[in-house]
Amino acid sequence: MVMSSIIRVVTRVSSSRVVTTCCRRALYSTENKARYYTKKHEWVAVNGDIGTVGISSYAQDALGEVVFVQLPDVGRELTTGEECGALESVKAASEVYTPVSGTVTEKNDTAESTPSLINKSCYEDGWLFRLKLSSPEELKQLMDQTAYDKYLEESH
Amino acid sequence: MLSYRYITRVFCIKQSNVKTLSIQRLYSDNVCKTQKTPLYDLHEKYGGKLVDFAGFLLPIQYADMSVSSSHLFTRNSSSIFDVSHMLQTNVYGNDCISWFESICPVDLKGMADGTSSLTVFLNKNGGIIDDLIVTKVKDDQLYIVSNAGRIDVDKQHMQETSEAFKKNGKDLSIEFLSITQRALIAVQGPKAASVLQPLTNIALKDLMFMSSTVGQVAGVNCRVTRCGYTGEDGVEISIPADKANTVTEALLQSSDVKLAGLGARDSLRLEAGLCLYGNDIDESVTPVEANLTWLIAKRRREEANFPGADIIMRQIKEGVSKRRIGIRIEKGAPARKDAVLKDKEGRDVGKITSGCPSPSLGGNVAMGYVVEQLKKPGTELLVNIRGKDVPCNVSKMPFIPSRYYVKK
Numbered sequence: 001m002v003m004s005s006i007i008r009v010v011t012r013v014s015s016s017r018v019v020t021t022c023c024r025r026a027l028y029s030t031e032n033k034a035r036y037y038t039k040k041h042e043w044v045a046v047n048g049d050i051g052t053v054g055i056s057s058y059a060q061d062a063l064g065e066v067v068f069v070q071l072p073d074v075g076r077e078l079t080t081g082e083e084c085g086a087l088e089s090v091k092a093a094s095e096v097y098t099p100v101s102g103t104v105t106e107k108n109d110t111a112e113s114t115p116s117l118i119n120k121s122c123y124e125d126g127w128l129f130r131l132k133l134s135s136p137e138e139l140k141q142l143m144d145q146t147a148y149d150k151y152l153e154e155s156h
Numbered sequence: 157m158l159s160y161r162y163i164t165r166v167f168c169i170k171q172s173n174v175k176t177l178s179i180q181r182l183y184s185d186n187v188c189k190t191q192k193t194p195l196y197d198l199h200e201k202y203g204g205k206l207v208d209f210a211g212f213l214l215p216i217q218y219a220d221m222s223v224s225s226s227h228l229f230t231r232n233s234s235s236i237f238d239v240s241h242m243l244q245t246n247v248y249g250n251d252c253i254s255w256f257e258s259i260c261p262v263d264l265k266g267m268a269d270g271t272s273s274l275t276v277f278l279n280k281n282g283g284i285i286d287d288l289i290v291t292k293v294k295d296d297q298l299y300i301v302s303n304a305g306r307i308d309v310d311k312q313h314m315q316e317t318s319e320a321f322k323k324n325g326k327d328l329s330i331e332f333l334s335i336t337q338r339a340l341i342a343v344q345g346p347k348a349a350s351v352l353q354p355l356t357n358i359a360l361k362d363l364m365f366m367s368s369t370v371g372q373v374a375g376v377n378c379r380v381t382r383c384g385y386t387g388e389d390g391v392e393i394s395i396p397a398d399k400a401n402t403v404t405e406a407l408l409q410s411s412d413v414k415l416a417g418l419g420a421r422d423s424l425r426l427e428a429g430l431c432l433y434g435n436d437i438d439e440s441v442t443p444v445e446a447n448l449t450w451l452i453a454k455r456r457r458e459e460a461n462f463p464g465a466d467i468i469m470r471q472i473k474e475g476v477s478k479r480r481i482g483i484r485i486e487k488g489a490p491a492r493k494d495a496v497l498k499d500k501e502g503r504d505v506g507k508i509t510s511g512c513p514s515p516s517l518g519g520n521v522a523m524g525y526v527v528e529q530l531k532k533p534g535t536e537l538l539v540n541i542r543g544k545d546v547p548c549n550v551s552k553m554p555f556i557p558s559r560y561y562v563k564k
Contacts, residue, residue, distance in 0.1 A: 064419065065222035067513045068489050070542070086489065086542060090223040090513050091216060091419035093492055095542075 035123070036099065036142035039151065043123070044099045046139065051100055054127040055087070055118065058152055064089040066115040071096075071107040071129050078102060078131060080138050085128065087118065100138045102131035193240035194339040194397040198404055202415050210305040212241035212335075215417035223419035224515035230386060230424055231516055231556075234345030235416035236407060239385075241304035242340055244333040244394060245314065250296050251326035259317050260290070261443070261462040263453035267292045272366045272381055275451055276443055277302075277313055282464025282471075283439035284446065286310050287431060289383055291368040296327075299368070299379065301340065301392070303433045339400030344390035344424070346559065347412040352391060355406055356380070365389075365560040374406035385421065387428025387558045423512050426521050429482060429553030435493055435510040436480060436523050444471040445525070447480040478506065479531040482553035483522040483539065485511075488546050490520035491539045497526055498538040498545060505530055508539060514555065521555045522548075 033045040033052075041059035044051045060066070068088035078084050078098040085096035107129040111117045118126035143151055190213045193199075199206060203219030215238070217223050229235060247256065253264045262275035271292060277285035286309065288302035302310045311332055318330050343352055349360045358371035358380055368381035376399040384390040395403050407413055422432070431437045437446045442464065444452075449472060456462055460469050485491060490513045497506040511522025522539075530537065533552045538545040 064217060065224055067224065070489060083542075088490055088513065090227065090423050090515060093490070 034144060036139050036144060037148040037151075038097070038099045038142060040097065042097065042099045044139070044142070046133065046136070049133050049136065050105060050130055051102060051133050052127050052130050053096075053099060054122055055096070056148070057122050058156070059094075060119045060122045060126075063087060063094055064091055064119075066118045069112045069115045069118065069128075071112055072098075072104045074104050074106060076104045077134075078104065080135070080141075087115075096128060098131070099142060100131070100133055101135045102133045104129055104131045106130040191241075191335060193238055193335060194395075194400040195238045195240060195341070195404060198401055199238065199415075204415070204417060207418070209418055210241060210303075210307075212304060214238060214241060215415070217417040217419045218415050221414065223417075223423065224513075226414070226416045226420040227423050227515040229414055230345045230388065230416055230420060232346070234343060234347040234351055234388075234390070234413045235420065236404060236413055237342040237344065237416055237421055238339075238404075239342050239392065240335055240339040240397075240400070243300075243302045243304065243307045243310055244338050244340060245300040245302070245310075246331040246333065247298040247300065247328070248296060248331070249326070249328040251321065251328050252296055252298050253292070255318055255321045255326065255328050256290065256298060257456070257462070258321070259313070259463060261452045261456045261465075261468070262290060263455045264290070264292055264298075266453070266455055269294045270367055270369055272368050272383060276437075276448070277310065278443075278463040278468075279439055280463050282442040282444075282467040284433075284437045284441060284443065285313055285439060287433055287437060289381070291381060293368070299381075299394075301381075305434050335397070337397050339395045339397050340392060341395065341400070341404055342384050342386075342390060342392045343407060343413065344384045344386040345388045345413075348388070348390040349561070351407060351410045351413045352380075352393075360391075363391075363561075365562045374403045376403050378403065382561055385428070385430055386424040387430070387554055387556065387560075388424075389559055389561045422510075423515055426510060426512055426523065427514055427516055427555045428558060429523070429555060431480075431523070432510055441480075441525075442468055442471060442476075444468055445476045445478055445480065475528060477528055478525045479528055480509075480523060481506075481526055481531050482533075482551040482555060483508065483511070483524055483537070483548050484551040484555065485520040485522065485539065485546060485548045487519060489541045491522045491524075491541055491546070491548070495522075495524075496540045497524055497548075498540065499530060500536060500538065502538070502545070505537065516556050521551075523553070526550070 035043040035045045037043050041056040044053050066087050070086045072084040080101045082098050083095045084098050087094050108127050111126050190208045192213050199215045204215030206213045207216045260275040262273050272289050276287050279285050286302050286306040291299040318328050353360050356373045363382050365382050370379050379394040381392045491508045491511040495508040499505045506526035508522050508524040514521040533550050535550040537548050539548045
């Protein structure tokens with residue numbers, strides 16, 4: 001926990017990174033973007049043609065403290081439902097499957113080096129990867145927040 | 157999709173043919189087939205995240221601590237685990253020792269009253285039916301604790317073998333203690349004895365590792381056995397079911413002890429190099445292959461009259477083709493059950509049987525079987541994790557030194 005805050009502080013002090021971080025935040029922040037969910041608890045939030053992917057709060061809680069993160073490399077082309085990474089806690093392993101098709105544009109290096117970020121901030125700092133959507137119509141197959149909440153209530 | 161493949165394998169032994177178990181299944185309210193332990197209400201009260209383990213509702217962890225924090229708390233202080241799901245059995249009669257020695261390779265005759273031993277039920281091929289702790293209460297009384305995932309098999313095995321024995325006019329009776337009668341808790345960690353001592357009339361300084369006695373704990377008559385499944389000092393306390401709550405709450409008054417769940421129990425036992433039945437040992441392996449040759453007592457080797465003795469004695473003499481070993485992965489993902497082990501030339505040389513990140517050491521620990529020629533600690537191997545070959549080393553077990561309460 002101490003480690004992660006140190007890393008973040010250092011990132012922000014480095015002046016060139018501050019700009020990058022701020023721009024990215026403005027550009028890709030999922031704060032006000034609608035999230036769409038899979039039945040297996042991944043979410044994607046879309047800005048333009050870029051989707052940001054993470055796991056839901058329910059999933060991070062079920063998995064427990066994440067201690068190892070493996071994410072898809074930039075440039076990799078993914079088809080919806082494809083296995084593209086893994087999260088490991090002491091008690092369990094879970095594969096990550098992409099909720100939509102596209103080409104990976106970025107992965108969250110901070111989450112890879114500080115896996116507990118996924119537990120602390122699964123919708124913001126703990127996102128997993130971004131991809132350029134190749135078939136945006138796939139989003140229609142996913143659940144919006146209301147549908148996902150209902151799904152959690154009914155089936156869990 | 158998040159599939160809880162590995163957790164299924166580790167925690168639902170009875171469903172070992174089910175490869176995936178979604179989160180829905182783990183946390184479902186549809187748990188009519190699962191049994192509650194006498195400490196169920198206490199788990200709820202303290203925020204236990206309950207899962208189905210071998211047909212019992214048990215906490216995988218508690219709300220206030222992650223699995224790794226709970227693991228480390230056990231190593232530094234102490235933890236209470238509800239292990240009431242395990243099968244407790246009393247055996248009575250003048251011939252109980254000769255019966256028990258006919259199904260296990262242990263030297264009960266040579267053991268002092270009030271001492272305990274790890275042993276195994278063996279099939280006729282020398283395969284391991286279950287591993288268990290047997291206590292020789294006295295010449296005509298035994299107390300056995302065996303695995304929850306093997307309750308039906310163990311009961312049938314004990315019943316069938318004892319019936320055959322009794323037909324020959326032997327004096328023997330078996331009493332299986334049901335979960336509604338009897339609870340079992342494990343108090344584990346360097347502070348376990350200091351937490352327990354103020355509550356009991358048993359002099360814990362005289363109760364050595366692998367010995368057992370009866371006494372009062374928090375005013376309740378209990379059996380206390382100095383043993384465990386973490387590599388730490390500690391005890392298992394067998395308690396009348398209706399008093400389990402009283403005893404556990406009394407222990408929890410100390411700030412040196414917290415409740416811990418199945419998650420920490422699994423990572424603790426792995427670091428301690430202890431086998432999980434159904435993963436690391438089963439009916440297809442012998443104690444020799446499982447690197448448990450020490451379970452075949454000296455006297456029993458001479459007599460060679462336990463099940464599978466011909467095969468096991470030949471293996472001891474001539475060697476085996478595979479052996480259970482420890483595996484250390486310094487960096488990267490943990491290897492889980494069924495990950496393939498390869499030599500440096502890329503040939504398949506074995507398989508992982510269980511593994512996890514190591515909270516005490518960092519990196520990952522695992523157990524598995526490799527071909528005999530590669531069993532030496534330090535041997536460099538590769539383990540295939542999700543398609544990638546990751547470097548690993550054969551390691552001595554336990555991965556961390558055991559701290560049992562033994563005479564120095």
